[in-house]
Amino acid sequence: MAKAKIQFPRGFLWGTATAAHQVEGQNTNNNWHAWEEAGKTVDKSGLACDWWGGRWREDFDRAAETGQNAHRLSVEWSRIQPERDRWDESALDRYREMLRGLRDRNMTAMVTLHHFTNPLWVDDPSTDSRSGWENDETPQLFADYVRKTVSALKEYTNLWVTINEPNVYAYSGYVEGAFPPGKQDLNIALKVMVNLVRGHALAYKAIHEVQREARVGMAHQYRSIYPQKTYSPLDRWVAKVQSSIFNDLFPRAATEGKVKFLWKSIKVPEAVGTQDFLGVNYYTRDYVSFDLRMAGELFGRRSFRQDADLSETGFIANEPEGFHEAIRWANRFGKDIIVTENGVEDASDEFRPRYLAQHIEHLWRAVNFGWRVKAYFHWSLVDNFEWERGWTQRFGLWELDIETQKRRKRKSADFYEEICKTNSLSSEMVKEYCPEAMEKIFPD
Numbered sequence: 356m357a358k359a360k361i362q363f364p365r366g367f368l369w370g371t372a373t374a375a376h377q378v379e380g381q382n383t384n385n386n387w388h389a390w391e392e393a394g395k396t397v398d399k400s401g402l403a404c405d406w407w408g409g410r411w412r413e414d415f416d417r418a419a420e421t422g423q424n425a426h427r428l429s430v431e432w433s434r435i436q437p438e439r440d441r442w443d444e445s446a447l448d449r450y451r452e453m454l455r456g457l458r459d460r461n462m463t464a465m466v467t468l469h470h471f472t473n474p475l476w477v478d479d480p481s482t483d484s485r486s487g488w489e490n491d492e493t494p495q496l497f498a499d500y501v502r503k504t505v506s507a508l509k510e511y512t513n514l515w516v517t518i519n520e521p522n523v524y525a526y527s528g529y530v531e532g533a534f535p536p537g538k539q540d541l542n543i544a545l546k547v548m549v550n551l552v553r554g555h556a557l558a559y560k561a562i563h564e565v566q567r568e569a570r571v572g573m574a575h576q577y578r579s580i581y582p583q584k585t586y587s588p589l590d591r592w593v594a595k596v597q598s599s600i601f602n603d604l605f606p607r608a609a610t611e612g613k614v615k616f617l618w619k620s621i622k623v624p625e626a627v628g629t630q631d632f633l634g635v636n637y638y639t640r641d642y643v644s645f646d647l648r649m650a651g652e653l654f655g656r657r658s659f660r661q662d663a664d665l666s667e668t669g670f671i672a673n674e675p676e677g678f679h680e681a682i683r684w685a686n687r688f689g690k691d692i693i694v695t696e697n698g699v700e701d702a703s704d705e706f707r708p709r710y711l712a713q714h715i716e717h718l719w720r721a722v723n724f725g726w727r728v729k730a731y732f733h734w735s736l737v738d739n740f741e742w743e744r745g746w747t748q749r750f751g752l753w754e755l756d757i758e759t760q761k762r763r764k765r766k767s768a769d770f771y772e773e774i775c776k777t778n779s780l781s782s783e784m785v786k787e788y789c790p791e792a793m794e795k796i797f798p799d
């Protein structure tokens with residue numbers, strides 16, 4: 356076909372996203388460390404990518420040299436506040452240094468304040484005596500930490516994510532049970548969700564008090580949820596219920612001031628108007644069918660489309676139209692949209708190039724529809740510790756050898772470099788990196 360190119364607007368931000376526990380290493384004072392020590396994960400985070408040992412420098416170099424102009428990272432509550440009445444100024448210094456490192460490389464920083472982990476003094480899954488976000492005191496404790504942290508780091512950024520994927524946090528920790536504390540109890544899950552909304556609202560206010568020009572939001576994981584059999588009213592019902600809980604509960608609470616969960620509605624008036632932008636994490640689409648035996652999962656059995664293009668470990672189906680749907684959904688809130696995560700696990704890097712290309716195409720469509728998408732953060736820069744799945748899933752543009760800490764550039768990193776440097780996706784790039792996707796993106 357004739358050459359073709361889709362071009363992004365000037366000033367579009369391209370980056371990658373990371374999270375403290377997944378890259379820093381030596382995080383031994385939080386609930387995930389306890390969870391790993393209790394043998395609940397495939398393997399342990401250990402040194403991770405050794406960012407705490409200073410290897411963030413070489414990774415930021417990689418990002419900057421390959422044309423990325425932004426990076427989303429998270430800071431670790433248990434380092435900044437190791438005990439209830441103790442702040443660790445040296446940890447804050449370290450984060451300042453990292454953020455300065457981004458600035459020196461001309462990269463915009465986005466900082467997440469809570470990415471799944473809690474300090475042990477807030478939440479110790481091995482004793483359950485400190486009950487994390489089940490405890491009504493935690494939202495205020497979180498806001499105190501946020502105030503302190505933002506005051507210390509505000510010179511380097513005004514883009515803040517209060518809480519990463521509160522829906523995944525509540526679902527995985529309190530419904531499915533794969534995250535600490537490993538409970539399966541819908542009542543507790545609801546309590547946790549309400550407290551997460553309260554924590555977000557208090558944090559939003561604290562951030563704006565210390566930094567007037569702050570832009571604050573949550574990173575929502577949006578999953579496209581379809582009924583397995585469109586002709587089945589029960590499948591349609593369960594898809595609707597699951598989507599409204601998983602996708603809508605948090606952003607709606609931050610708009611309407613109510614947590615709506617099945618027939619319950621809990622008022623959280625302080626949450627009204629606490630989103631300056633919507634962060635969207637998108638990975639895949641599920642098909643659900645009604646199943647009476649799945650009461651704990653709200654009667655829905657999830658699977659992927661039958662002929663799905665599946666990732667290496669079967670974790671993600673390549674469903675780029677769901678990405679379009681996610682951005683359309685976010686656009687309804689009338690705010691700026693930041694794609695805070697999107698990516699796939701693929702050690703062999705056979706699948707990632709087409710996943711990337713097809714998702715970037717849908718991103719471009721959304722931008723050209725006039726939807727306010729300002730940035731795209733790919734998950735992730737370097738292979739990192741994938742929670743309960745440990746090192747079995749490799750999401751990095753760079754491969755990591757955890758024994759030697761050596762990085763190796765995958766071909767997707769070359770591909771992403773071309774996208775970032777030209778602010779575009781061209782037919783030549785697709786032909787080079789994933790010719791199998793040509794027909795879908797640049798058909799003859």
Ligand code: FCB
Binds near residue numbers: 636741
């Ligand atoms: C998201 C998490 C992120 C990473 C990716 C693969 O749910 O926010 O930390 O684990 O999945």
